[in-house]
Amino acid sequence: MKGNAHSYNSAAEYNPTELLICTASRLMQDNTTAFIGTGIPMLAASLAQRLHAPNLVAIFEFGGTGAILDQLPMAVGEQNTFHRALAASGICDIVETAQRGFIEYGFLGGAQIDPYGNLNSTVIGDYNNPKVRLPGSGGGNDVGSHCWQTIAIIRHDKKRFVERLDFVTTPGYLSGPGARERAGLPPGTGPFRVVTNLAVMGYHPISKRMMLMALQPGITVEDVHSNTAFNLLVADEVEHNPPPTTQELKLLREEVDRDKLYI
Amino acid sequence: MKGNAHSYNSAAEYNPTELLICTASRLMQDNTTAFIGTGIPMLAASLAQRLHAPNLVAIFEFGGTGAILDQLPMAVGEQNTFHRALAASGICDIVETAQRGFIEYGFLGGAQIDPYGNLNSTVIGDYNNPKVRLPGSGGGNDVGSHCWQTIAIIRHDKKRFVERLDFVTTPGYLSGPGARERAGLPPGTGPFRVVTNLAVMGYHPISKRMMLMALQPGITVEDVHSNTAFNLLVADEVEHNPPPTTQELKLLREEVDRDKLYI
Amino acid sequence: MQVIQSGVGELIQTPDINAFREWNREKPTALIDKTMTEAQAIDRFVNDGDYIGTELYGTVRCPMSLVYEIVRQGKKDLRIAGQGVLELDMLLAAHLVKALDITYIGLEVYGVSNCLRREVESGRIERVVDWSNAAIAWRFKAAAMGVPFIPVRSMLGTDTLKYSAAKVVECPFTGEPICLLPALILDVGLIHVHRADQYGNAQIDGISGFAAELARASKRLLISAEEIVDTETIRSQPDRTTIPYYLVDAVVEAPFGSHPGEMCYAYMRDEAHIREWVEASKKERSTREYLDKYIYSVADHHSYLELVGQDRLEELRRE
């Protein structure tokens, strides 16, 4: 990291969206491939490229590979997703690249998540008579099926962290260990992390159930439990995420999202 | 046709290759799509574009669509196959275009042909212990499977026109009426004509067996039978092909194949 | 090779690849002038009840001038391949959609589509069948290849598959389960491109989205282009032709045809206008007012651009 990276900030000095972006950004490693969707992942990728991951290979669903994220894209097909990119192809090529095993990380969102990291972005209520019709899978199911490690970014509350989804849009570990492979999904793939405004979760290596790994600044284990409607495992040693640094916030506000479209 | 198209020539004034080219060329209609393979079909297409079919859409296996055949291609992928073309893609796109039903005519060759228009270009003798290993299907099987109407161009003798092939490389009507459809080939497709140095054959509409339609100049029905090793049907009225015209030969020799690569 | 699972969703469009071949055979292969206006193209080639699809996605290179004309002419009972933002939102807003294969209809950074919610939750849309994004693109790809299905590893194990019309079979080569998606053949495809000639040869700059696949999966294909160019421009760079002419039924010259969406290398998206729609679409009444203002009350795309204003359009041009 360059500059005064270790100057941390108190909660009052950043908002929850900024926290999510900075937390997601820190998960993005240099020289890795990441399937980047609309919204927070775009900002996180742009921030990561400016800090610790200048050669993060951002891959966008509709064809952009290896763009330099100087300007923030507003949609997964727009020009900034292939600005000075190495290749600009189309959705079949990109998702087949993931299907072929070339994309390490995938970022996901959703309206609900369950203990196995399955996600719902289709309907709330009954499928045939929905209470709320959500946008649908979009690329979610594809990312969750093919990328080696998926990272879900989602706001943390009991309506979202549920024991049972109304609809499994995107596969996590499905019903548990071995279920992905039995369904025909590529072996070795699956959920890796869940990033929320309260915490970062991983998955138990054996049971594949969601497990608290790290707390966001000022948050307690109890806060996380009380916002989760299922029995969340807790790692033996729960880490404490440092708050966004001054440099992260400065870059985020002055360069990544200078028009304040998201933050 | 332009110029003195009806000035015909005697057999002494052209060779068998020139005759095959001119006969094939006359089968190429303006504003139709034709899958053009190496050799005689290339010359025939180039000649047709200069005469009666200026808008013949020549489609080449490795990607050229709608080229202007000023210069004779030497191979199905070379630059002249997409010289001033409308599109230059690749083999999957081209054969899928045929598979989707967009290519009307396909030209084929082979070492052997049977009464149902099936072709062998793979082996003479036993497959596992061949007497002669031939080049293989190449695009032949694909053209014979997907184009609506195929035209075989082949020299006429008893070793080539056989009752039973050593190996069915490319589908004609297979074992007879309905066999293509039963095999899963697209309905309505199949052999249309066979062009040889002796005659032009079609197929009986019901039995799908090969049928003599027209004789090349100076050839008798008996000549054709004595060079065919199976029972060839004969149309009620056998036509007599006019010989190559002076204009055809002039264009062929002075423009189409001015370097005398084929003729 | 056993069928392990069959999705319970209905096939809104059958993958009749033989009928598609017959249709394609009848399309003209001659080089004929296909230029016409949006009004002519939609009137001639779009029917009530048709299954239609649009390309691209988001607010990028979207065939808005053609979509506005569908709304203007009130083509109804449409079945649509539901992946998009503004273009499909307009069809939903105008109550023209009866059934959809959906993957994502939403407003991206601006959230869910209120028009979709109103149409689905009210029951005005009779059938919704869910798929993933790539699944719909792959279904076009299967049709483009001329085969009735395509094997993929998306959707396995999920309700997305369960409620779709996909099937899971045991792969006869590996013995593992694999998902088969049925080909999706469109009655009408709509694509906006950077340039096309009068015959329909069309070229796209930047990412190609799923233009190649959708074009080849369409029985009737309407192209709008920022610019109509001479065929020599096409012939000088044939490797840039994404859509060859024989696929195309109509070519419409539509500068700023993607407005309020963007056109890469040409103009940016009109963020203010998009926000105007986002706000308007929240309520039935304001939705109707938007449609009145920008579609029903203007005669054509030219008048629409006048309404948006030349100054505004110039601001959107990229340097």
Next chain:
Amino acid sequence: MQVIQSGVGELIQTPDINAFREWNREKPTALIDKTMTEAQAIDRFVNDGDYIGTELYGTVRCPMSLVYEIVRQGKKDLRIAGQGVLELDMLLAAHLVKALDITYIGLEVYGVSNCLRREVESGRIERVVDWSNAAIAWRFKAAAMGVPFIPVRSMLGTDTLKYSAAKVVECPFTGEPICLLPALILDVGLIHVHRADQYGNAQIDGISGFAAELARASKRLLISAEEIVDTETIRSQPDRTTIPYYLVDAVVEAPFGSHPGEMCYAYMRDEAHIREWVEASKKERSTREYLDKYIYSVADHHSYLELVGQDRLEELRRE
């Protein structure tokens, strides 16, 4: 979904798509300099017994300098995707091929390949499995898609299918028979391109043959390029990149790398040299003399070009 028919041919390479995924995951995604000589590339990335494939076909944009180096290094017991002219003829001439999936190996206008005939008819080649041209390209496409098979309507009803390793199944959507081709994953793919950067981002002018598919179907991919360009050249036109860098293991600068074949827009084929080969290849002895003269006795591609002669090469350049 019944398997109606299974080709009796052996699968020379198994369509293990999961192992392919694992392999691909380990390939470096960092931008690293991959430029090297032919000798280094072949030494490092080609092993005896490998299954290799070359692109394009005919005598067009063929990776001759890489193939000559395989011959020079005597990599043996090769299994090959047999679709080509000069490049595969050289491997056959040097007795390096043990098994092949064949669609067409011949000399086009100059007739059959005598090298192929000698190798097959003598039994030196242990296995030959036949396919159609498109079938082999589609098999690459299946691997490129990351699925174990692809459905097509080629090969049905013929001995080409009977002796292949394809299967015919009843389509679960239409009930009609359809051919399934197993994915073909190459140990090594060889492609010659117009330009590439040091990382392997590669661009091709004109027809693309099956470069996109073969590149994506290769575990190790060796690119030779007429010209190594700066990455900014790639970044300025990303929609021209057919092969992105992460697929590539070696980038070899090889001007006239397709000689005696052609390179569209750059140079024509060397007809006299091709005829020299056609004549030489007719007999075992003269074949060996050709190999001695043009491959075994020259150190590298640079020396080969000197042997061919600068004057001759200049004559071949296109205006």
